Amino acid sequence: MDKYEKVIELAKRRGFLWNSFELYGGAAGFYDYGPLGSTLKRRIEQIWRDLYVIHEGFMEIETPTIGIEDVFVASGHVGGFSDPLCECKKCGEAFRADHLVDNIVEVADALSNTELDTIIKDNDIKCPECGGDLGDAYEFNLMFQTAIGPGGGRPGYMRPETAQGMFVNFQRLLKFYRDKLPFGVTQIGKSYRNEISPRQGVIRLREFTQAEAEIFIDPRDKTHPNIERFADTPLNLYSQEGQERGTVEQITIGDALKQGIIAHEFLAYHIALTNHFLQRVGISPEHLRFRQHKKDEMAHYAIDCWDAEIETDRFGWIEVVGIADRTDFDLNAHAKTSKTELSVYIEYDEPKMVTSFVVKPNMGKLGPIFKGKAKVIADALKAMTQEELEHDEIKVVMDGEEFVVPSDLVEFAEETVKVSGENIVPHVIEPSFGIDRILYCTMEHAFNEEMVKAQEGKDEENGNEPEEESRVVFKLKSEVAPVQVAVLPLITKSELITPAKDIVALIRNRGLLVSYDDSGTIGRRYRRNDEIGTPYSITIDYESLDDKSVTIRDRDSMSQVRAPIKDIENVIYSLVYEGKKFRTAGTLVQ
């Protein structure tokens, strides 16, 4: 078993992840989050909200997962959100054409369908399922399509990203933020991608959760007011140059900016914030790097783009976050399709005097002469230059027809006016997180098998050297662990069960997720909780009835402290959320 298999086996057995629709044979690309997985996911999202919504002040919005066609025409998804599909002529199985050749060429996903066909033919690639001949590659759109309303309705699509719901609300958001840049907005929710043939378990899902921020900034000022916060933060950067050399470099944000590796401060700040988030949820820094998009891989409109990549045992380095400067691309695209100006009026510090050439056709005189055409002729005149207008008879040509306008029907002059500001299309910085992949990596990095003294919790006073046994332990950060504390009466007798349940109630009222377990030996119960990552276990024994104290066990060190029942809920809360050191939670039990 590789580590992926071990993690998934545990995840399925203990209620983190389940194959969806298993009762009916399942469906590739869909996973259920069981009780523990769903709770872990909520906690990861909560940390994201704490950083982005509470601390950065990027308010969260929630827009529908079903979208109408116009939105995705503008965004380019109707036209271009596709993968090359190749079907077996014999068995009909469908494959990603680029995946069929990715051990032959280096950047398979940059090839055209014709190039893919040629490589498949030249290398005599056959259907991996049945050996049959493969058909030509064609583009398969990855949006799930549906219809809104009866009678075929209007076309609807399951959104491929949460981002568009924020772009189309630009005007509303700008008003909410009182017409001032920069401002940010976030969304956490489901997105969909109708993968041709998903074969990587939880790494490639057809329905997944994104957490995205769209930050609208003044294109003329890409500094960040808090960049100092991260100036000395070291990151593993895998820059364009580094990729050519094949080396990842550890460098501080400040130095990366000085050396021009990262385009600007605003992007650098968000790379650093992503790094902070990933480490806070439990990604180990030595398996985390930031890879810059190469020039030929970056979208044509983007200024700079970095992916956070995490190293996994089976899949190698996988992309979990993208952080891009998307410029004004998205707003312009929606402005064009919706025929609406999407910009911000920015006042100058000082008004400017601007000289321009102004044409004023006399509508009162044009009207009687040109009747229905007067308006379009006037518009044509307004667009003419001084040279074209300086004639006694001005010639206007429209659709092949020529109109002659006497010069006394048009006034024109250079005018100087005071302009106090201008409309600017903001640029967008977009950090986009794949929550499901981050969750999986959190589990993989927390997964440990280790040798420990056997029979923990049992009486060891028989003098024998304790034997060793292996334990599986999910060393999840206590802030993300699904079950935050387990309460265990030492033996299943009512005189211990009753006070144990009272402690459960106390801790629940503090808003913590607590489990109660009285079945099996105490050692077995510790192991069960180790396996699901419960950071602390409280044991109630007969002594507790006298000294009104309990034992708290720390999952990672397996050491124990004795602490009073009174205030136990606040002690646990501080351990979980406030970084309280375990050794300060009570008197160390030797």
Place this chain on the structure above:
Amino acid sequence: MDKYEKVIELAKRRGFLWNSFELYGGAAGFYDYGPLGSTLKRRIEQIWRDLYVIHEGFMEIETPTIGIEDVFVASGHVGGFSDPLCECKKCGEAFRADHLVDNIVEVADALSNTELDTIIKDNDIKCPECGGDLGDAYEFNLMFQTAIGPGGGRPGYMRPETAQGMFVNFQRLLKFYRDKLPFGVTQIGKSYRNEISPRQGVIRLREFTQAEAEIFIDPRDKTHPNIERFADTPLNLYSQEGQERGTVEQITIGDALKQGIIAHEFLAYHIALTNHFLQRVGISPEHLRFRQHKKDEMAHYAIDCWDAEIETDRFGWIEVVGIADRTDFDLNAHAKTSKTELSVYIEYDEPKMVTSFVVKPNMGKLGPIFKGKAKVIADALKAMTQEELEHDEIKVVMDGEEFVVPSDLVEFAEETVKVSGENIVPHVIEPSFGIDRILYCTMEHAFNEEMVKAQEGKDEENGNEPEEESRVVFKLKSEVAPVQVAVLPLITKSELITPAKDIVALIRNRGLLVSYDDSGTIGRRYRRNDEIGTPYSITIDYESLDDKSVTIRDRDSMSQVRAPIKDIENVIYSLVYEGKKFRTAGTLVQ
């Protein structure tokens, strides 16, 4: 403007609710939650989680919003989740046929399509849009359909409820809860309903959020261990009998159980818990009632079903929660379709001796005689009665063919065996919450227009009697208010801005959502915060620089206290979350 219009106007203007896709002309049945609406929604969901997940211990799971066909064939949605649709022959507009006749008959939604056609014809009902003739009513399935995978793929549906994702995981969940009843599981997420013609704004959405719990209980024991908690809770019950009389009765849970109005304790407990939740998020109890489903409206399999209904200004009483005893219907439906046993093995307190008639065909002798048919003949023998078997030659008839089996090839006898338990299909108690409607009602019930002294916050020492002015105030419970505290420097000068921003940082670090506002008079800023329901505002004035204190203003009473800056974040936290009384937060400012 009626109250709905007033609430929606405010909701749109201030960023609670927006029509989706407005930039492209919108689409009926879809709403966006803006920054404040989304935050309000998160807080309502958080309270639900606190009650159901943390306190009841019903762990949350997360299953896909796209489902495969088998699931919805089993659940009955493919066959029966539809509304009667009626199209205009002239303009093609589609209508709910039952809505067209609902001012003519009393229970329009109970009519068959033929009955609807007759009523439409007899009453000469025409198209409400163009006056044209209406076509016959037919059933329109309300699930959004899509296809999973390429080449037409397999049919997929956007789930119409979150419940099925929990039912199909029954076996996994049972194992998670160590094979013991009762246990509960919850899910909060999107559900979809492709409404024919949604015309009630946020009340009838095509994409909406549900919070559902499925609680699996032993059908032989529907008592609830904590029923005493709610025994004295008074509820407005609109029972089957009450509906006949047309009266809502205020009665305690305990009395409702004694009088047999509610079927059993377990259901009663969950009606009371629903009541507790709705009041905690801010629904006013005088506009809340529980309506029992009438016999002809209840699903045939249900034992008892109650809807929580909230009174609204425009729509009258609307259903926001359903609480039902669905018996073993859902598990049986999935067991049948998936051919899998979905039950719990329950051990008896004492093993029972059970006598049964057992037939043992001698396969070693049957085989050589009947060859390929030996197995089916043996099965047929096993199903026979003692009378049928007590012959020298036993006749077995299968598919018209007769087989004669000599009696010495079959042994049979009554046997008594010890049985220590049995398999039981649990019953399901399902509280199902419509979060969007609850959110709207929370806003409507919190919406207030009132007359207050004019010029609040201005210097009133000029001796004039203050005039009155009206203010709009969202009296949201502080636990659900999106912005929890506003920080306002009295005037926009850096010596006040700097300490104000320090306070913002302090409060953010306590995990609270704080806004900073320095534009306009202090009175206008108070009004702005009243309008979005911010429960507390902190004002920093010149005195603050000397006495290191600030003024906290209470939204509802508009009274103010003076409190030290040190510890201000904990004071606000206690006010918002821990029920601290405002008067105890500092020294009252007269």
